[in-house]
Amino acid sequence: MxxxxxxxxxxxxxxxxxxxxxxxxxxxxxxxxxxxxxQEPPTAEKCDLLSKQLLYTRLASIPGRYEAFWKELDYVKHLWKHRQELKVEDAGIAALFGLECFAWYCAGEIVGRGFTFTGYYV
Known part of the structure; x- marks a missing residue:
């Protein structure tokens, strides 16, 4: 040792x-x-200014992201209405997306418990 x-x-x-x-x-x-x-001059005041610019720029981008969200939702509604015409590839992509969301959920739960596996009998 x-x-x-x-x-x-x-x-x-x-x-x-x-x-x-x-x-x-x-x-x-x-x-x-x-x-x-x-950024010149590299001072704390400049950093404060940049952080405020970042915050308000992100706040200003919310309406565009809001509109994009509703367009995506309308597209999903359209696909659901015409699900008889759905291709196998589209259904596969949707299933993989759902599986990925579930896997991220499970990973988050495991991380939240401190990387312990509880309730599983091996």
Whole structure:
């Protein structure tokens, strides 16, 4: 156990040295590569302004998304009215979508319980 601890400490020391020698260069390279995303001047006030712009831009996009939702719902209603003309491919896609929704629901329940499986007898 002591040898594992010494190995871990040695690797941590090597990683720390690597970051201290190459970290600054990586940081500068990253900033230079993404320079077009940086707002001038880079201050807290500018960050506050950008966060407000993001919030209100998203709020302004709600009516468009609302209309798109109702168009999709109308399309589903149309498909349901004419379900006799439904193709096998469309039914398969709908079934896969329903299965995916159910799988995400189950995964969310498992994550919500702290990754424990309860109520299942194996």
């Amino acid at each position: 002591a040898s594992k601890l010494a190995q871990l400490q040695s690797k941590a020391c090597q990683a720390s040295k690597f970051v201290s020698t190459h970290g600054g260069a990586y940081y500068k390279q990253l900033l230079e590569k993404n320079k077009h995303y940086i």
